[in-house]
Amino acid sequence: MATITDAVESKPKRQVIERAVVRFCGDSGDGMQISGSQFTNTVALYGNDLATFPDYPAEIRAPAGTLPGVSGFQVQFSSSDVYTPGDAVDVLVAMNPAALKMNIKDLKKNGILIVNSDSFADNDLRKAHQATNPLEDHSLDAYRVFPVQLERLTQAALEELGLDAKTMNRCKNFFALGMCYWLYNRPMDHTYRWLDDKFKSKPLLAEANKRAMKAGYSYCEATEAFQVSYEIPPAKLAPGLYRNLSGNQALAMGFVVAARQAGLQLFLGSYPITPASDILHELSGYKNFGVLTFQAEDEIAAITSAIGAAYSGALAMTTTSGPGMALKTEAMGLAVAVELPIVVCDIQRGGPSTGLPTKTEQADLLQAMYGRNSEAPIPILAASTPGDCFWVALEASRIALKYMVPVIVLSDGYLANGAEPWRIPQLSEIPQIPVHFVTDPQGFLPYKRDPQTLARPWAIPGTPGLEHRIGGLEKQDVTGNVNYEPLNHEKMVRLRAAKVEAIGQDVPDVVPSGDPEGDLLIVGWGSTYGSITAAVKTQRAAGRRIGHVHLRYLNPLPRNLGQVMERYAKVLVPEMNMGQLSMILRAKYLVDAEGYNKIQGQPFKQAELEAKIEEVLSYGAVGTGKNGR
Amino acid sequence: MSATVPVLTKKDFQTDQEVRWCPGCGDYAILSAVQAVFPELGIPREKFVVVSGIGCSSRFPYYMNTFGFHTIHGRAPAVATGIKVAHPELEVWVATGDGDSLSIGGNHTIHMLRRNVGIKVLMFNNRIYGLTKGQYSPTSELGKKTKSTPFGSAARPFNPLALAIGAETTFVARSIDVMQQHLKETLKKAAAHKGAAYIEILQNCNIFNDGAWQYLTEKDARSEHIVQLEHGKPLIFGKNRDKGIRLNGLDLEVVQLGNGVSEHDLLIHDEQYRNPAYAFLLAKMEEMPGFPTPVGVFRSWNDIPRYEDLMANQIKDVVTKRGAGDIDKLLRSGDTWEVR
Ligand SMILES: Cc1ncc(C[n+]2csc(CCOP(=O)(O)OP(=O)(O)O)c2C)c(N)n1
Ligand code: SF4
Ligand SMILES: [Mg+2]
Numbered sequence: 001m002a003t004i005t006d007a008v009e010s011k012p013k014r015q016v017i018e019r020a021v022v023r024f025c026g027d028s029g030d031g032m033q034i035s036g037s038q039f040t041n042t043v044a045l046y047g048n049d050l051a052t053f054p055d056y057p058a059e060i061r062a063p064a065g066t067l068p069g070v071s072g073f074q075v076q077f078s079s080s081d082v083y084t085p086g087d088a089v090d091v092l093v094a095m096n097p098a099a100l101k102m103n104i105k106d107l108k109k110n111g112i113l114i115v116n117s118d119s120f121a122d123n124d125l126r127k128a129h130q131a132t133n134p135l136e137d138h139s140l141d142a143y144r145v146f147p148v149q150l151e152r153l154t155q156a157a158l159e160e161l162g163l164d165a166k167t168m169n170r171c172k173n174f175f176a177l178g179m180c181y182w183l184y185n186r187p188m189d190h191t192y193r194w195l196d197d198k199f200k201s202k203p204l205l206a207e208a209n210k211r212a213m214k215a216g217y218s219y220c221e222a223t224e225a226f227q228v229s230y231e232i233p234p235a236k237l238a239p240g241l242y243r244n245l246s247g248n249q250a251l252a253m254g255f256v257v258a259a260r261q262a263g264l265q266l267f268l269g270s271y272p273i274t275p276a277s278d279i280l281h282e283l284s285g286y287k288n289f290g291v292l293t294f295q296a297e298d299e300i301a302a303i304t305s306a307i308g309a310a311y312s313g314a315l316a317m318t319t320t321s322g323p324g325m326a327l328k329t330e331a332m333g334l335a336v337a338v339e340l341p342i343v344v345c346d347i348q349r350g351g352p353s354t355g356l357p358t359k360t361e362q363a364d365l366l367q368a369m370y371g372r373n374s375e376a377p378i379p380i381l382a383a384s385t386p387g388d389c390f391w392v393a394l395e396a397s398r399i400a401l402k403y404m405v406p407v408i409v410l411s412d413g414y415l416a417n418g419a420e421p422w423r424i425p426q427l428s429e430i431p432q433i434p435v436h437f438v439t440d441p442q443g444f445l446p447y448k449r450d451p452q453t454l455a456r457p458w459a460i461p462g463t464p465g466l467e468h469r470i471g472g473l474e475k476q477d478v479t480g481n482v483n484y485e486p487l488n489h490e491k492m493v494r495l496r497a498a499k500v501e502a503i504g505q506d507v508p509d510v511v512p513s514g515d516p517e518g519d520l521l522i523v524g525w526g527s528t529y530g531s532i533t534a535a536v537k538t539q540r541a542a543g544r545r546i547g548h549v550h551l552r553y554l555n556p557l558p559r560n561l562g563q564v565m566e567r568y569a570k571v572l573v574p575e576m577n578m579g580q581l582s583m584i585l586r587a588k589y590l591v592d593a594e595g596y597n598k599i600q601g602q603p604f605k606q607a608e609l610e611a612k613i614e615e616v617l618s619y620g621a622v623g624t625g626k627n628g629r
Numbered sequence: 630m631s632a633t634v635p636v637l638t639k640k641d642f643q644t645d646q647e648v649r650w651c652p653g654c655g656d657y658a659i660l661s662a663v664q665a666v667f668p669e670l671g672i673p674r675e676k677f678v679v680v681s682g683i684g685c686s687s688r689f690p691y692y693m694n695t696f697g698f699h700t701i702h703g704r705a706p707a708v709a710t711g712i713k714v715a716h717p718e719l720e721v722w723v724a725t726g727d728g729d730s731l732s733i734g735g736n737h738t739i740h741m742l743r744r745n746v747g748i749k750v751l752m753f754n755n756r757i758y759g760l761t762k763g764q765y766s767p768t769s770e771l772g773k774k775t776k777s778t779p780f781g782s783a784a785r786p787f788n789p790l791a792l793a794i795g796a797e798t799t800f801v802a803r804s805i806d807v808m809q810q811h812l813k814e815t816l817k818k819a820a821a822h823k824g825a826a827y828i829e830i831l832q833n834c835n836i837f838n839d840g841a842w843q844y845l846t847e848k849d850a851r852s853e854h855i856v857q858l859e860h861g862k863p864l865i866f867g868k869n870r871d872k873g874i875r876l877n878g879l880d881l882e883v884v885q886l887g888n889g890v891s892e893h894d895l896l897i898h899d900e901q902y903r904n905p906a907y908a909f910l911l912a913k914m915e916e917m918p919g920f921p922t923p924v925g926v927f928r929s930w931n932d933i934p935r936y937e938d939l940m941a942n943q944i945k946d947v948v949t950k951r952g953a954g955d956i957d958k959l960l961r962s963g964d965t966w967e968v969r
Contacts, residue, residue, distance in 0.1 A: 294940075
């Protein structure tokens with residue numbers, strides 16, 4: 001696979017390569033997320049496959065120029081499939097010494113480094129705890145370094161506009177963006193349009209940023225700083241209409257569509273928390289779809305208001321992250337007891353406690369499975385890519401409404417903020433979600449169940465003759481009357497479990513990608529999908545017999561999972577936690593599943609997974625089937 | 630609407646569930662008053678939803694033949710908000726206790742009230758945790774000896790109505806379990822109010838805090854210790870209706886009528902008065918030695934928009950401005966590109 005690091009020696013002005021990884025990094029105030037997302041949208045519009053990884057600090061503005069204030073945005077784009085934002089970077093744009101220090105380890109040998117040389121004064125170096133100037137001390141000799149006076153050049157380009165120095169300085173990220181556009185032969189018109197729209201009321205600022213970007217582009221052309229520019233042809237994606245989509249946008253849209261397909265009003269009760277708040281923001285903008293968004297006084301009110309809305313007939317949901325999930329536990333138990341449909345989205349982040357608010361982790365799985373008092377099983381679905389969040393939102397809503405249960409959706413910070421090209425479905429591809437409100441008082445009993453789904457009837461207030469009482473006290477099956485009898489309690493506990501198990505009838509059997517049987521099965525869930533897929537692909541190309549199962553349904557698990565695992569000699573479970581899914585698999589199937597665990601607030605790198613695969617396959621008997629029994 | 634409403638009676642609001650409060654509990658009287666008032670409101674039975682938290686008082690919905698939801702401790706105002714926002718046409722009442730509403734549910738209570746969600750809260754104040762068998766509550770007096778405070782409580786109590794007034798509640802009232810007629814009248818006034826209503830009902834827990842309100846409710850003491858608030862009428866009390874409340878600077882004083890002091894000198898009750906200091910003064914009276922405790926409607930502001938209406942109107946406005954949401958357009962919003 002050709003990348004620019006392989007392509008140094010050739011001299012044509014423009015060279016076609018397959019893929020590239022670009023990272024913008026700088027101070028949180030430097031506009032790196034904007035440069036990154038503009039670059040991403042431009043390559044997406046051109047038709048490349050891509051994956052992004054915005055990585056930003058928890059502090060909104062840590063002191064400028066310091067290490068904790070560094071913010072980054074990475075994108076991998078390609079003419080073939082992209083599964084991850086890339087392990088290592090081909091082009092690194094670093095706006096100051098702190099950003100350079102934090103990010104240089106990820107630049108490939110011989111990779112391109114564009115640095116803002118205007119920010120390497122003694123004071124800047126001190127803030128980054130740099131004893132010597134890396135632009136002078138030969139520590140960057142392994143890279144192709146392009147020191148550019150981003151600030152002075154930007155100011156020169158904006159001279160005539162009569163802006164103050166601070167405002168001009170804010171445009172330097174667009175100068176850097178212009179350089180990257182030149183480097184990858186990309187048109188700037190998409191970003192022009194975006195600027196016009198963004199600064200509708202401040203055309204001068206739109207003009208300033210445009211000029212800075214153009215100046216960056218011309219700078220490359222005029223100085224011939226780079227000997228080569230690169231071209232990455234469009235990817236062969238499945239035909240269709242595409243857009244770029246982040247996980248949080250996808251979830252929000254998924255629920256709007258689910259409500260429409262179910263013919264219900266969507267109600268969101270939520271309390272702001274990173275990295276889930278964007279779902280609240282998105283849905284608050286969808287008022288013309290009749291979406292009711294209630295920013296509650298806390299997470300408990302967020303979920304209990306959703307329970308109230310569900311009780312009165314809405315498609316009700318709540319969105320949060322780990323700490324908020326903890327606050328919602330008692331109410332989730334109530335939803336289990338009163339058997340009402342709500343969807344609880346947990347956009348996981350590093351913990352415990354406040355932990356790493358802006359970093360990703362998958363460590364809420366056991367909380368989702370068991371984090372409630374007594375026996376309170378809840379179905380759990382996990383999204384695997386940003387675009388998949390859309391489909392998971394629909395499926396979670398469908399299950400909640402069909403089985404009259406709360407459903408937990410697990411996403412994480414990496415999916416929430418990461419984006420990928422998403423094929424826009426036709427409305428006809430999206431299934432209707434049938435919903436039935438009982439209206440006939442004849443024979444109505446609040447806990448009389450559908451024999452197939454075990455769902456109780458949905459009898460909403462306002463329906464004449466259906467007046468009835470529900471609540472968190474144990475109840476008698478069928479009548480729903482309060483009941484404390486020992487045998488009734490056991491019956492109800494088993495019924496609630498059976499109801500979740502019954503969802504298994506809707507869970508498709510897993511079909512491993514890669515080898516249908518062999519030496520190793522990798523079982524993953526959630527946002528590790530991309531890294532595992534990329535690692536398995538490379539490892540199989542090297543002749544290893546590996547299968548990959550990525551679980552969307554974590555509770556109940558697919559009914560054939562046990563049999564599938566038996567077809568491989570070994571089972572490896574990579575997770576961004578201490579081994580939560582592997583614990584479940586070991587307990588449920590007595591399978592010798594091995595965990596591969598990374599808890600650094602960062603997604604797996606493909607290379608890390610490959611090294612682990614090689615390690616696992618290098619020891620012990622390798623054969624077909626019956627892992628380690 | 631009223632044309633199609635069948636004539637309902639108290640019986641229509643009773644359930645077949647065996648009521649499980651202790652014999653003699655004040656909750657019976659409150660249940661009876663509510664069951665008597667609901668059929669008089671001209672609202673179809675299926676429109677009523679009674680929501681509660683946890684506590685003796687929160688068993689209330691089981692005994693009301695309406696839609697009912699016995700939720701979790703303290704959260705009834707939030708559950709009720711979800712119901713009311715999703716279905717503003719429903720008649721949503723919350724039954725709660727002093728612990729449920731003011732301890733664990735304090736946060737939900739004040740936020741539901743300040744949003745002015747059209748929910749009526751009946752707060753059964755027995756100044757004790759009944760269901761958990763007698764610990765002190767946020768309304769128990771300083772020094773109160775209970776199971777959890779054998780040497781007396783060191784916590785200063787909440788004044789529930791002062792709290793509700795501070796939260797800008799648009800309807801604030803007080804009544805007493807044993808004053809059936811007054812209670813029913815107060816409930817009717819609350820029902821007529823569009824926005825949020827907070828009604829403190831002084832309730833006797835004869836098991837764990839018997840006689841908590843005895844100084845008010847004893848037959849001979851009633852008229853001496855209670856002043857009934859009536860809109861547009863002076864604050865007069867006493868067995869011989871010979872005492873009144875007068876404003877003196879920023880303070881209230883009790884005055885004897887006669888000797889040059891006439892009704893015209895007294896405070897004339899105005900439940901719509903906008904200066905919050907007024908309702909606050911009334912709420913504080915119960916704490917002031919020598920003053921009677923007011924019952925009745927402290928405040929009734931009828932022109933404050935309801936939260937659920939503002940929410941619904943916002944949706945209507947956006948739909949008018951942008952047109953009803955088109956899913957196909959939504960999916961295709963933003964920058965798109967075609968792959969062939
Ligand atoms: C989360 C939770 N914490 C504690 C309890 C125990 N509990 C039940 S009712 C109650 C206090 C009820 O007091 P109050 O609201 O005054 O109601 P009353 O019984 O006096 O009517 C407590 C502490 C509970 N059910 N749930
Ligand atoms: S404990 Fe008190 S409040 Fe509870 S039912 Fe008995 S008397 Fe009523
Ligand atoms: Mg109490």
